[in-house]
Amino acid sequence: MSGNPNMPVSQRPPGLKTIPPYWYPYTTMAKERWLGREILEIVSTEFRDRSAEYYRYALESGVTTINGKVAGPHTIVKNGDRIENVVHRHEPPVTSTPVKIILHDIERQFLVIDKPGSIPVHASGRYYRHSLVEILKNEFGYQKTYTINRLDRLTSGLMILPLTADLARSLSAEFINGTVRKEYVARCKGEFPEREIVCEEPLLTVDRQMGLNIVHPEGKPARTIFKRIRYDANSDTSVVQCRPMTGRSHQIRVHLQYLGHPIPNDPVYSEVKIWGKNLGKGGIDVVPSEERSAPTPPAHLQCEKNPETPSDPTEEKAKLLPRETGHDIGMGSPVPLSSEAVGIITRLRNMKDEDEDWSRWRDVVFRAKGALTPKDFPRAPLPPQNRRKRGGPSFQHPSWQNTTSQPEPSGEDPLRTADHVPSANESLDPSESSAQFSAEEVLARLPSMETPVPESTEGDTQSTTTLYCPECYLPLHPDPKPERLYIFLHALRYTTTLGSFETEMPQWAAEGWEWDQSLDAGYLS
Numbered sequence: 001m002s003g004n005p006n007m008p009v010s011q012r013p014p015g016l017k018t019i020p021p022y023w024y025p026y027t028t029m030a031k032e033r034w035l036g037r038e039i040l041e042i043v044s045t046e047f048r049d050r051s052a053e054y055y056r057y058a059l060e061s062g063v064t065t066i067n068g069k070v071a072g073p074h075t076i077v078k079n080g081d082r083i084e085n086v087v088h089r090h091e092p093p094v095t096s097t098p099v100k101i102i103l104h105d106i107e108r109q110f111l112v113i114d115k116p117g118s119i120p121v122h123a124s125g126r127y128y129r130h131s132l133v134e135i136l137k138n139e140f141g142y143q144k145t146y147t148i149n150r151l152d153r154l155t156s157g158l159m160i161l162p163l164t165a166d167l168a169r170s171l172s173a174e175f176i177n178g179t180v181r182k183e184y185v186a187r188c189k190g191e192f193p194e195r196e197i198v199c200e201e202p203l204l205t206v207d208r209q210m211g212l213n214i215v216h217p218e219g220k221p222a223r224t225i226f227k228r229i230r231y232d233a234n235s236d237t238s239v240v241q242c243r244p245m246t247g248r249s250h251q252i253r254v255h256l257q258y259l260g261h262p263i264p265n266d267p268v269y270s271e272v273k274i275w276g277k278n279l280g281k282g283g284i285d286v287v288p289s290e291e292r293s294a295p296t297p298p299a300h301l302q303c304e305k306n307p308e309t310p311s312d313p314t315e316e317k318a319k320l321l322p323r324e325t326g327h328d329i330g331m332g333s334p335v336p337l338s339s340e341a342v343g344i345i346t347r348l349r350n351m352k353d354e355d356e357d358w359s360r361w362r363d364v365v366f367r368a369k370g371a372l373t374p375k376d377f378p379r380a381p382l383p384p385q386n387r388r389k390r391g392g393p394s395f396q397h398p399s400w401q402n403t404t405s406q407p408e409p410s411g412e413d414p415l416r417t418a419d420h421v422p423s424a425n426e427s428l429d430p431s432e433s434s435a436q437f438s439a440e441e442v443l444a445r446l447p448s449m450e451t452p453v454p455e456s457t458e459g460d461t462q463s464t465t466t467l468y469c470p471e472c473y474l475p476l477h478p479d480p481k482p483e484r485l486y487i488f489l490h491a492l493r494y495t496t497t498l499g500s501f502e503t504e505m506p507q508w509a510a511e512g513w514e515w516d517q518s519l520d521a522g523y524l525s
Helices: 040-046 052-060 130-139 165-178 251-258 339-355 413-419 430-435 439-449
Strands: 022-029 063-066 084-088 100-105 109-114 156-162 181-189 198-199 204-207 214-215 224-232 237-244 491-497 499-502
Touching: 040 052, 040 063, 084 439, 100 251, 109 130, 156 165, 181 251, 214 251, 214 339, 224 251, 237 251
Parallel strands: 156 491
Antiparallel strands: 022 084, 063 084, 100 109, 109 156, 181 237, 181 491, 198 224, 204 214, 224 237, 491 499
């Protein structure tokens, strides 16, 4: 589904670009790691935006189908299955700094752009319309771009985007063969050595959800050449030139961390709460361990009914999901994890929960509602018939027909929708009502699910409140500060057979540049 170039876009506060939530139909074929597993286990393990209890509720609402048939929580995913899911997207804000078109070569059919930090290249997780591909389509009119070289969401800088498949194949081969010269600039902690430093530590992705990479002997070969540009004593940081000779995920960020000079505002690789005072310098222990622990909410959100434990009235003793026991950590790792790695992933996830106002631990309002009813969304175009031999016809739940969205009037509290107690015919299965709270029970619990209001700081008028989406009952996240939407890493220059292209130096690379270091790290999405 493509977005509307005339869609309403608001700016709040200055520096943030936001869009209203919307219903979106998502289709995918079963991945190998999903085969033979229950759909509830898959979604609760792969996604962490909502509580495990909510994912059971959503499946029981009928918003997910497999091969055209409604999938219940215990449906087993098989090879060749086509999974269709309807979600209410709440896209995180991105920077209001626009994507810059440096060059549009009409004759040779390619673009050169400068991507701001905070914008992902492709739709992923909670991002769709705020992805680079969709922005180029909806705001610039480029209906088809080929993203052969990708930048991390938090990284800014240069990208070369072919507009034809033939050019994409030839340029992609240059990147694969290592003939493209890539130059980045970064600001890192401490006084980086003046001499040229070459880091050749192998890298391995050990957690898919968090996108965490570490130096590991079983990892893929990686090589980065670093050269200091300057050292700024005022901030005790160095601006360095980085030349990645390979293209591993988070390569520059992890190699700088390994060398003891992480990027100061990197929320993953430069956070003392996650890595300890050493900040991962020299790598971490890699001796395998089976140690795991169940996730626990913060003290102020403790309650007798844990939203991370999905209830099932049809089972005397529900089977514990990997997410409930902590054994989902390491499920996506190609090697057994060490106790230190498990601790790092656990703390990283906890910090993400904290930055999102512990929303999944406050995920209770939906229990007083009827089944989810997606509204106002066009069906995604079906693939050509020769690509749909497996999976059967597409399906649309009868309750979704001819629905009209009724947005909450401006200024009214979304919680007022909890005044409504659903009747039996609003539920897919009246027998499931025993698993639901009444509206009164939910409203009684809400005060205990609120997070403490932080001490106010000068110039900060925002406060923490408990608000919920009136359509999908999502506990709403606080907006991030614009300064936390990027890191000090920028793709500066690429040299290919098409030519040599570069952007301007980023503002943070200027000599003597200073920033509010209290904002460093700590923001994840």
